[in-house]
Amino acid sequence: MYDFELVKPKSVDEAVSALAAEDAQPLGGGQTLIPTMKQRLAAPAVLVSTHDIDGMKGVSTDGGVMTVGGATTHGTVAKEAASAFPGLAGLAAKIGDPAVRNRGTIGGSLANNDPAACYPAALLAAGGTVVTNAREIAADDFFEGMFTTALEEGELITVVKFNIPEKSNYQKFEQPASRFPLVGVFVAKHSDEVRVGVTGASEDGVFRWTEAEQALSSNFSAEAISGLTVSADGMIGDLHGTPDYRAHLVKVMTGRAVSAAE
Amino acid sequence: MPKDHGIGASSKRREDVRFLTGKGRYTDDINIRGQAYVHFLRSDVAHGKINGLDTSAAESAPGVLRVFTGADFEGVGGLPCGWQVTDREGNPMQEPAHPVLAQGKVRHVGDPIAAVVAETYEQARDAAEQITVDIEELPAVMDMKAALKPDAPKVHEDLTSNLCYDWGFVEENREATNAAFEKAHHVTTLELVNQRLVANPMEPRVAIGDYAAHSDESTLYTTSQNPHVIRLLMGAFVLGIPEHKLRVVAPDVGGGFGSKIFHYAEEAFCTFAAKALKRPVKWVSSRSEAFLSDAQGRDHVTRIELALDAEGHFQALRTETYANMGAYLSTFSTSVPTWLHGTLMAGNYRTPLIYVNVKAVFTNTVPVDAYRGAGRPEATFQLERVIDKAAREMGIDPVELRRRNFVTEFPYATPVAVEYDTGDYNATLDRALEMADWDGFEARAAESAKKGLWRGRGINSYIEACGIAPSQLVGQLGARAGLYESATVRVNATGGLVVMTGSHSHGQGHETAFPQVIADMIGIDESQVEIVHGDTANTPMGMGTYGSRSIAVGGSAMVRAAEKVIAKAKKIAAHLMEAAPEDVELKDGQFSVAGTDKSIAWGDVTLAAYVPHNYPLDEIEPGLEETAFYDPSNFTYPAGAYVCEVEVDPETGKVRVDRFAAADDFGNVVNPMIVEGQVHGGLAQGIGQALLEGCTYDETGQLLSASYMDYAMPRADDLPSFQVDHSCQTPCTHNPLGVKGCGEAGAIGSPPALVNAVVDALQRGGKDVTHIDMPLSPARVWAAMQ
Structure with a gap:
């Protein structure tokens, strides 16, 4: 790890001005960034921690919308979203291990947009809004491919808003080593539509499986997708699974999520 | 009634207090x-x-x-x-x-x-x-077979090729073995990979x-x-x-x-x-460096053929193995695919003719050397897989096929240069089947089917050669070292002892188990015995710990040194009690004279040795300290039988190990709890190899599995609660403790049992799958089903 300066602002405004410094980068829980820095693969000059910004923490529900502060840890989401949005709470409860869940934040996960992160699938499937210090970005406009989002330099996720579905469930098929999703599928049944967010599988990062959404919107059951196939084109192939295998798992995990949705 | 001290007692590991409370002194603490x-x-x-x-x-x-x-x-x-x-x-x-x-x-x-x-x-x-x-x-030299082509780039320009050696064993048996295949009723052939592993000790x-x-x-x-x-x-x-x-x-x-x-x-x-x-x-070392610089394990590509008669009796066995050496020869790399592998190809069976060919190859990869089991897991895996395949092909129950070929009379000289002293392979197999409730399988399979899962079962019967090794034998085989072990037993004036051993404990529990032996020999409390190891300045020349040799070789050296100490102490006691040394007995820490009521305590004799006022100085020296070097006359041959039961998810290929029973014959057991722990650890590593671990390079020689993000180590929730038994005991006949060693058994015996079980599950699910190379990741199992 190279030397860097650590800034711990107490407010979003302070954080935004600190992020104006050259080579400054926000630090959520650091579960990806810190190991990357230890390997000397990243070398920010300034890290702006969101840890002490109380205004960016917590889970609240208003009507059909769940609002989660960008600096809220996975552990907190797992507890506080449990009654209103069990699908999201269940997802959060299975990210990493307790140490990761007590440090890692939802804002950090979404901003990093690792192709095998869990939260992006939930945000796409639930639909909702990423709120930053500067603007609001619709979920469908936020993810722009592996490790790429609509966020501008120095822009900070302050709040994430989810449309709470009637029913939802997240099924993660774990990569054996990292236990990140080899394929993760979040199915959300809303009053007017079904949305399916898929993570881990595609070289373009998280995506919506629209054919399944259509089939499930008219018949919300695992049988509804039995006739569909997922193309292996553009799927990730690596040590742990071929594109064909990932494509197959997308369908299997979608079916299981539909069956388990509550 | 279990013993509460001495040999056979599950004494708590005294070293664990410092390990578990952060008070250990590791090299990085210096x-x-x-x-x-x-x-x-x-x-x-x-x-x-x-x-x-x-x-x-x-x-x-x-x-x-x-x-x-x-x-x-x-x-x-x-x-x-x-x-x-x-x-x-x-x-x-x-x-x-x-x-x-x-x-x-x-x-x-x-x-x-x-x-x-x-x-x-x-x-x-x-x-x-x-x-x-x-x-x-x-250009990187990666594939072993390609590396041996005449136009392949050379890892070392000054060598004639990338071939380290082309070894035949037993070369004199080659023609006869080939002839037996010509006449065989049935031949089963299997090509398999025993994949490369990274050892990953907790401490880099x-x-x-x-x-x-x-x-x-x-x-x-x-x-x-x-x-x-x-x-x-x-x-x-x-x-x-x-x-x-x-x-x-x-x-x-x-x-x-x-x-x-x-x-x-x-x-x-x-x-x-x-x-x-x-x-x-x-x-x-960082963990990343460990992946790139610690010697790695296994990496064999093998073709094995088994010839059988119409009743399933093994007639001959023939193997051809390519063994990856990596870029350089690590210290004992060359012995692993040869003498630690070929000599075990008889397994537990009466196969009259065996020929093993091994080609060791240089590649542009991290050097490969011994890893838990070292050669013996590779031998066991191919043998137990080909037997299972033969059983299916011939329609013979895999348990029965093994029993039909078991060695049952001892000593047994194999056609691959070793002589088994004792064993009872039917006994361990019976015990393993009983623990695993083999007969209740169908009911469990029906329950699994209700959940949409395919259940399968597999067995394995293994043998290993441990306690390495007779120095003269290994010298003839090319070892450039002796493989004895040493111990000094130093008795202090007030009766406590320090044992300085050439064995080295890096988790095995010597500091607890070795004193149990001494305590039994003298009849004093284990707490009176301290073990010193790991420093050339204060221990006699020793060969260290590997090959499950510590108690069998190091423990035997300690026994020999303690016998010398006791013999001298008896002379001192005889002098003090005015008796003949041959009449003196030592029991429960007391010397006594047979047929009299004379007795004297251990501590009084040890004090006399260092305060020799009333002492036979004209016959013996003061002091009470002896050293012994023990060179074994044979290997020891732990053996056992393992049963594994799995559930396979046919939709995803994911394998869950539902039960695992291990019945081992380790001969006499000094500390059953430590032995159980060793078996648990070995099983975890073996199941790790079978299910999860795999060291993978790309064609340019970059290590793809270079961190725990991609190299899958077994975790507690990957493993079932093990059923472990070591009540079948046929003591080793040639070392003083009758022990055989237990450190590697679990890692040797578990991979074939697990792979056999998964193949069984797939066959029961209607898939014509006869083999899957390890690790049996979900992706590989699913691909095999397609």
Whole structure:
């Protein structure tokens, strides 16, 4: 790890001005960034921690919308979203291990947009809004491919808003080593539509499986997708699974999520 | 009623108190005043010619003491290989030089090119980034079979090819074996891979070199399983330091699994640099470096053929194995695919003719050497897989086929040069089947089917050769070392004892188990016995711990030394009690004279030995301390049977191990709890190999599984609650304790049982799958089903 300066602002405004410094980068829980820095693969000059910004923490529900502060840890989401949005709470409860869940934040996960992160699938499937210090970005406009989002330099996720579905469930098929999703599928049944967010599988990062959404919107059951196939084109192939295998798992995990949705 | 002390008691591991409370003293806990730190600049290409190396910027970087390169080691020896294998033609193997730092070429990703020594570790690492290396990349030699083609690029230009040796065993049996195949009723053939593994001990390697100018003595603190071996290899072959000027200390070591047997470049470097700089020099491996520099395990590609008669009796066995050596010959690399592998191909069976061919190959990968089991897991895996396949092909129950061929009379001389002293393979198989409720399988399979899962079961019957080894035998086979063990038993004046052993504990529990033996022999409390190990300055020459040899060889040396101590103590007691030494008995810590009421306590005799006022000084010397060297007359042969039951999810290919029963015959058992723990650990590693672990390079020689993000280690929730039993005991006939060793069994016996079970599940699910190469990841199992 190279030397860097650590800034711990107490407010979003302070954080935004600190992020104006050259080579400054926000630090959520650091579960990806810190190991990357230890390997000397990243070398920010300034890290702006969101840890002490109380205004960016917590889970609240208003009507059909769940609002989660960008600096809220996975552990907190797992507890506080449990009654209103069990699908999201269940997802959060299975990210990493307790140490990761007590440090890692939802804002950090979404901003990093690792192709095998869990939260992006939930945000796409639930639909909702990423709120930053500067603007609001619709979920469908936020993810722009592996490790790429609509966020501008120095822009900070302050709040994430989810449309709470009637029913939802997240099924993660774990990569054996990292236990990140080899394929993760979040199915959300809303009053007017079904949305399916898929993570881990595609070289373009998280995506919506629209054919399944259509089939499930008219018949919300695992049988509804039995006739569909997922193309292996553009799927990730690596040590742990071929594109064909990932494509197959997308369908299997979608079916299981539909069956388990509550 | 279980014993509460001495041999057979589950005494709690005394060392665990310090391990579990953070009070262990590992090599990294040692810091010497004035120590500097080294960072190694390692090659990021697998194969290349070094055309230029500019270290000038690094040398003037802050805190840097000196930058070393291969040129600094030109007058220094290379890392030696400890076992010379002779090929089928009677010629010695090809043995390339293995420099401490690369000289002219790099041969694997991670090969050290330069070493920066600085005041702090961060300064050393920063400075290393300023070294400019001009490497002309060469085609990487990766696939073993391609490596042996005449036009293949060579890993070592000065060798005639990438072939280290082409070994045949037993060469004289080759024609007869081939002839038996011609006549066979049935031949089963299987091609398989025993994949490369990374040992991954919890504690990464650490080395600290220290030099005392006033006495011209060097000390190396290192994470080693055998400090005396390191002293011998490094002193005599690399740095030219006589053993009386070199001390090697291996304090608490956090696991080794074989990977800490070998002499590594970093050890020689730190010792060399400490003398050159007159400063202690410390190196601590990162986990990433461990993946690129710790010797790796297994990596065999095998074709095995089994010839049977119409009743399923084994007629002959023939194998051809390609064994990956990596880029250089690690210390015992050459012995693993040969003498530790070919000699086990008989397994538990009466196969009259066996021929094993092994081609050892150089590739641009990290060197490969012994890893828990070392050669024996590779032998067991192929044999137990081909037997299972033969059973299916011939329609014979796999349990019955094994029983039909078991060796049942002992001693049994195999056609592969070893003689089993004792065993009862039916007994362990019966016990394993009983523990696993073999007969209740169908009901469980029906329950699994209700959940949409396919249940399968597999067995394995294994044998291993442990307690290595008779020195004269291994000397004939090419070992460049003796394989005895030593112990000094020092009795103090007030009766307590210190045992200095050449064995080394890096998790095994010697500090608890060895005193149990002494306590039984003398009849005193275990707490009166202390074990000292791991320091060449205060233990006699020893060969260290590997091959499940500590209690069988090291324990036997201790027994021999203790017998000498007791014999002398009896003479002293006889003098004090005015009796003849042959009439003196020792029991429960009391010497007594047979047929009289005379007795004297152990402590009174030991006091007399050091305060010899009333003492037979004209017959014996004062003091009570004896040393023994024990050289075994044969290997020991632990054996057993394992049963594995799995559930396979046909939609995803995911395998869940539902139950695992292990019945082992370890001969006599000193501490059942420690033995159970050893079996649990071995099973976890074996199941890890079968299900999860795999070291994978791409075609350019880059390691793809270079961290825990991609190298899957077994975790607690990957494993079932094991059923473990060692009540079947046929004691070893040739060592004083009747013990056989238990350290590797679990890792040897579990992979074939698990793979057999998964193949069984798929067959029951209607898939015509006869083999899947490990690890049986969900993706591989699913692909096999398609």
